[in-house]
Amino acid sequence: MNRGMLSLLSFGMSFRVTPNRILSCLEGTSAASRRNLEFVTPEAVRVAAVQLEKLEYRTIQEYALEMLSHARAAVEQGAQLVVYPEYVGLLPMTLVPGWRGILRWLLEEGEAPTLEAKIRTDRLRMVAEALHDFLEEAYLDTFSTIARLQHVCVVAGTGLFWEEEKLHHRSVVFGPDGEPLGSQDRVNPVGSERWAGVASTWEVEPVPTPLGPLGVVFGPDAYYFECFQILREKQVKLVAVPSARAGAFPDLLRCRANGAGLFVANACYSTPGLDGRAGVYAPVGATPHFDGVAARATEGGSQMVCQRLNLAKEDYIPPDSVPNPAFLAGDYLHSYRYGGGMPVVVSQEFQPED
Amino acid sequence: MGKGVEPMDLFAAEIQPPFQPPSNSEVQLVLFAEDGVHADLAETGEYLSRCAHYAIRHKLYLATGLFLYDSTLCLCLLGPDGMPVLRQGSICPPAQGEGGQTADRVEVVPTRLGNLCLCVGEDILHPQVLRAAALKGADLVLAVQQLDPAAETPCMRLFSAWDAAQTNNLYVIHYAAGKVSVCCPAGVTRAGDGWLVRPTDGLPVHFGLNMARLDEVRQQFQLLEGLNPELAQHYAMELGR
Numbered sequence: 001m002n003r004g005m006l007s008l009l010s011f012g013m014s015f016r017v018t019p020n021r022i023l024s025c026l027e028g029t030s031a032a033s034r035r036n037l038e039f040v041t042p043e044a045v046r047v048a049a050v051q052l053e054k055l056e057y058r059t060i061q062e063y064a065l066e067m068l069s070h071a072r073a074a075v076e077q078g079a080q081l082v083v084y085p086e087y088v089g090l091l092p093m094t095l096v097p098g099w100r101g102i103l104r105w106l107l108e109e110g111e112a113p114t115l116e117a118k119i120r121t122d123r124l125r126m127v128a129e130a131l132h133d134f135l136e137e138a139y140l141d142t143f144s145t146i147a148r149l150q151h152v153c154v155v156a157g158t159g160l161f162w163e164e165e166k167l168h169h170r171s172v173v174f175g176p177d178g179e180p181l182g183s184q185d186r187v188n189p190v191g192s193e194r195w196a197g198v199a200s201t202w203e204v205e206p207v208p209t210p211l212g213p214l215g216v217v218f219g220p221d222a223y224y225f226e227c228f229q230i231l232r233e234k235q236v237k238l239v240a241v242p243s244a245r246a247g248a249f250p251d252l253l254r255c256r257a258n259g260a261g262l263f264v265a266n267a268c269y270s271t272p273g274l275d276g277r278a279g280v281y282a283p284v285g286a287t288p289h290f291d292g293v294a295a296r297a298t299e300g301g302s303q304m305v306c307q308r309l310n311l312a313k314e315d316y317i318p319p320d321s322v323p324n325p326a327f328l329a330g331d332y333l334h335s336y337r338y339g340g341g342m343p344v345v346v347s348q349e350f351q352p353e354d
Numbered sequence: 355m356g357k358g359v360e361p362m363d364l365f366a367a368e369i370q371p372p373f374q375p376p377s378n379s380e381v382q383l384v385l386f387a388e389d390g391v392h393a394d395l396a397e398t399g400e401y402l403s404r405c406a407h408y409a410i411r412h413k414l415y416l417a418t419g420l421f422l423y424d425s426t427l428c429l430c431l432l433g434p435d436g437m438p439v440l441r442q443g444s445i446c447p448p449a450q451g452e453g454g455q456t457a458d459r460v461e462v463v464p465t466r467l468g469n470l471c472l473c474v475g476e477d478i479l480h481p482q483v484l485r486a487a488a489l490k491g492a493d494l495v496l497a498v499q500q501l502d503p504a505a506e507t508p509c510m511r512l513f514s515a516w517d518a519a520q521t522n523n524l525y526v527i528h529y530a531a532g533k534v535s536v537c538c539p540a541g542v543t544r545a546g547d548g549w550l551v552r553p554t555d556g557l558p559v560h561f562g563l564n565m566a567r568l569d570e571v572r573q574q575f576q577l578l579e580g581l582n583p584e585l586a587q588h589y590a591m592e593l594g595r
Contacts, residue, residue, distance in 0.1 A: 116574045190580035202584035223521055223577055225481045226585055226593060233592035248520060248540035248548050255517035258509070259481065284509055291509060321446040321476035323483065326458040328594030332482045335489035336586035 001105045001123075006130035009096055013134040016095060017060045022141045025061040026068055032150040036080045037176050037210050042311040045211050047081045047238065048074035049267040051278035053302035056094040063092055064142045070304050071150045077306040080211055081153045083267040086171075086219045086242040089139030089159020093131070102127060108195075114273075115244060116191040124167070124196050132162035140172065140180075148178030153209050155240040157267065158218050166199040171216045171242055173207045182207030184216035188224050204230045212311065215239035215262070222252060228260040237311040241266045246276035254292035257281040261316025263294070263309050270300040280307040285315035362466055363566035369527065369534045369559045372419065373404065376412055377560055382467055384412070385496055387529050387557055388419030391427065398423065406436035415439070415467060417496040420475065425454025429472040429498055431463070439463050442472035446480050460487045468493035468565050475500055478514045478528065481521060482594065488522035488578055493565060499530035506531045511553050520548055523577045525563055534559050541571040 036046065050070045057063040067084070074082045093099055106127060108118040136159065143156035154174045161168040169186040185201040186193060204227050206213030215231035215238070222228075222241055231239060239262050243249060246268065257264045261283050268276030279296035281287075286309075287294050295307035323332070367383040368376050376384055386405070392398040398421045409416040409432040416432045426443040433439045443457030460483055462471045471492040477483040478497045487495060497515060515528035519537035526537045536551035542564070543550060551561055572578075586593055 187585060188580045188582050190576055191574075194576060194580050200582045202582055202588045204585065204589070220575075220577075220580070224581065224585075225485075225517075225521055226589070230585075230589045230592045233589075247546045251512060251548075252517070252520050254509070255513050255520075258513050259517065284507070290507070292513075319446075319476055319479040321448050321479065323446045323480050323594065324456045324458050325594070327445045327456075327460075327486075328482060331459045332486045333586055333590055333593065335486040336581070336583040 001102060003126055003130075006126055010130040010134070013096060013131065017092065017134045017138050019137060019141045021060055022064050022138065023145055026064050026142070026145045026149060029065070029068065029149070032072065032075045032152070034075055034078070035151045036075060036078055037151060037153065040080065040210050042212060042237070043313075044308055045080060045238065045311050046078045046306060046308050047083065047263075047265045047280060048077065048079035048304050048306040049083045049265045049278040049280060050074075050085060050304045051268055051270050051276070051297050051302065052085050052088070053270050053300070055091060055269070055271055057091060058095070060092060060095060060138060063095070063138070064145075067142055068146050068149070070302075071146045071152060071154065074304050074306055075150045075152050078308075079152060079306050081155065081209070081214070081238075081240070081265070082150075082304075083155040083240040083265045084143070084157035084242060085267040085269055086158045086244040088157030088242070089135065092135055092138040096131065114192075117195070119192055119196040121195075121197050128160070128162040128167055132160070135159065136161055143172070144174050144178040144180070147174035147176060151176045153181070153211060153214075155214070155216060155242060155267075157242040167196060168199050169193060169218075171218050171240075173209065173214065173216065173240075175209065181209055184218070186218070187221045187227060190220045190223075206231060206234050206236045212237065216242075218242045219244060222249070222256060225256060225259060228256045228262060232260040232262060236262065238263045238265070238309070243268050243276070244274055246274055250277060250279055250281070250296070253279070253281045258283050258292050261314070261318070263311065270297070270302070275300060278303070278305045280305060280309070282309065283315040283317070285317060286310070286313065361468060361565065364562060364564050365467055366560065366562050367527070368561075369529060369557060371557055373408055374558065376414065377558065379412075381412070381414055381560075383415045383417070383563075385417040385498070385527055385529060386419045387532075387534060388498075389500070389532060390419070391500060392419065392421035402430065405430075406432055409434055410436040415465065415470075417472065417498070420498055420500055422454070426456065427454075427475050429474050429496070431470060431472055431496070433465070439465060440470065440472055442474055444474040444477055445483050446475070446477050448476075460490070462487055462490040462492045464491075467563075471495045473497035473526075478518065481518065484518040484522050484524075484526075488524055492522070492524055493568060494525040494563065495527070497526060497528045499528070501531040503531040506533075511535050511537075516548055521577075523568075523572050523575070525550075525568065536561055538568065539571050539575070541575065542567050
């Protein structure tokens with residue numbers, strides 16, 4: 001693989017993936033007859049979390065129609081917000097001839113293609129420069145059109161953007177008119193993203209939607225309770241969590257939902273090696289079995305979970321105790337930068353004289 | 355590590371009823387499983403003295419039960435020489451203000467078992483406490499929570515000790531309401547579920563802590579290294595200032 005080869009692939013992809021192809025295939029299908037966002041009340045918000053099985057696509061039409069099928073099924077069930085999994089904007093990469101070879105070429109020697117794999121940044125830069133245009137186009141056009149045709153809010157999983165010589169991992173939220181309502185970038189890069197030098201943002205801000213302020217925390221950012229606490233303080237009740245992780249991750253989201261008193265919609269993959277289950281999590285008091293699970297896919301495979309939530313009901317029961325304010329303002333907040341409070345030096349030599 | 359002693363990659367630990375001897379001489383760390391709080395000053399002094407003798411006799415680190423000192427709910431970690439290695443006061447007082455004094459720092463102490471930290475009472479319910487400990491390098495947290503068994507909810511340990519272990523990539527030994535659980539980052543356990551010991555009231559509980567494995571998992575999934583410190587700087591108000 002070299003720069004010339006990548007340029008050639010980029011040239012080829014500029015014909016295979018065009019806004020027209022995406023629009024014509026999506027608009028060729030029937031638009032949603034339901035308009036679930038015409039009447040919105042926080043007492044009955046319906047959210048859907050998508051569980052994707054298919055990771056490889058042969059044409060952009062196949063990709064766009066697969067994404068559309070989930071939104072359509074969700075809207076049929078009354079969903080007002082549809083959440084897609086993390087990296088869903090990277091799946092069109094599988095349209096590139098020899099994409100597996102490119103992926104192997106990107107990894108450090110001996111690394112398996114996992115979410116924690118070490119990546120060669122010099123090669124990643126070449127690939128990003130060559131292919132980012134078509135990936136961005138595929139991601140933005142597909143989900144913007146889906147939101148518009150289905151008259152629904154869409155948290156379009158995440159995509160990778162090459163901006164100002166840096167890779168940005170971003171989730172874009174589209175409104176029912178297909179216009180972007182806002183976005184959230186990666187806050188704490190870990191695993192492969194850390195090795196790849198993905199840019200980090202310090203901004204965790206709610207996205208204004210017809211359903212009210214919406215938080216977006218994707219992938220391993222969910223390990224950082226701080227993101228949820230900040231959103232809670234900003235009057236957010238509903239958080240979308242696109243992810244590509246399975247295993248203990250759903251239990252972690254139960255902790256986040258209960259700990260911050262939030263509703264969390266988690267979209268994920270159900271494929272070998274990434275065998276997650278999409279779900280909607282809530283404070284325990286708001287769940288039928290007092291386990292923090294409002295709804296969860298019971299089986300693997302491609303599907304979607306839709307759940308009605310009462311965002312107006314305060315089911316959050318905080319602990320009886322509160323952290324010492326002196327600890328929060330001192331030792332705790334200092335820990336992020338200094339690993340603890342500033343040392344207090346008490347020495348007679350430094351006592352000011354009257 | 356303290357006093358130039360080589361850190362141990364793997365060691366045995368136990369949770370025992372008070373003053374019951376460890377099951378074998380390989381045990382390096384014992385936590386006394388006690389539900390009450392030693393409140394009387396004279397009684398507490400005698401209790402701590404007996405704890406010191408226990409640590410010396412069995413040549414191990416010992417985490418005591420909860421006691422009141424200077425109106426502060428405390429835990430103490432004693433070294434194999436019987437000397438206190440760490441005393442930690444509660445940081446999170448009850449909201450009604452019925453509690454006494456509180457600590458305003460969480461301490462982490464380097465030992466040959468790793469960097470240890472004590473988590474007192476309800477502090478385990480507040481993620482800020484163990485986040486600060488993790489940022490100071492804690493590897494293992496010993497948490498004792500005073501809790502009426504009737505007040506325990508099915509998810510209580512998941513939402514406290516288990517969450518803290520996943521969020522901070524460290525071991526958490528948690529005792530509350532007569533039950534003990536040991537949690538660790540999911541990658542450390544074979545099942546990938548983060549439970550080294552699921553909640554049990556069958557004491558004593560014997561288990562091994564593998565610090566080398568913990569380091570491997572931390573290398574793969576660099577949670578604390580990936581933490582964006584500017585987030586706390588910009589959202590200091592939201593995070594508690």
